[in-house]
Structures are given as C-alpha cells and as structure tokens.
C-alpha cells in the first residue's frame with residue numbers, strides 16, 4: 001500500500017544545538033535504513049520549507065503509523081497522510 005506523507009518540521013528555535021544535531025543525525029540514519037529496506041521509496045525536500053513530501057510503501061496503515069511514530073523527529077512533526085489508490089488511466093508496464 002502506498003501513502004503520500006507530508007512532514008513539516010517544527011524544531012524549537014531555542015533547542016540546544018547538540019540536541020538538535022543529534023536528533024537530525026538519528027533521523028537521517030532511521031530514514032536511510034527504511035529507504036534501503038524499500039518502504040520509503042521517495043523523500044523530497046519541499047523547496048523553501050523545512051518540510052518534505054514522502055511516499056511510503058507498507059503493508060498497512062498501522063505499519064505506517066508505527067514507522068512514523070518511530071521517527072526521532074516525530075515529537076516535532078506535523079504529519080499529513082494521504083492514502084494512494086490505483087488510477088484507472090495508469091499505463092501498466094509489460
């Protein structure tokens with residue numbers, strides 16, 4: 001199942017710089033592990049914003065929730081999830 005996810009990051013401006021750097025490093029490692037596992041096939045920066053558009057490929061909405069809730073930045077994110085269905089006009093390869 002594919003899900004389009006928008007994440008807006010809201011780190012407090014007064015967050016300790018070392019804590020901020022650690023959070024971002026752990027977020028990067030976590031996201032790269034999921035990208036390599038194939039369940040986070042798209043990760044795009046939204047130009048001009050501290051936000052991203054992502055596509056997740058997971059087995060269920062509960063799995064997606066667990067992956068999102070495990071993000072080190074999760075306490076600082078606003079997340080909007082959109083479930084993606086197959087479009088009837090999509091050309092199927094083969």
Ligand SMILES: O=C(O)CC1=CCC(=O)O1
Nearest residue numbers: 009027028031050051052
């Ligand atoms: O910077 C972001 O958009 C938040 C984020 C998601 C995965 C990652 O590495 O950073």
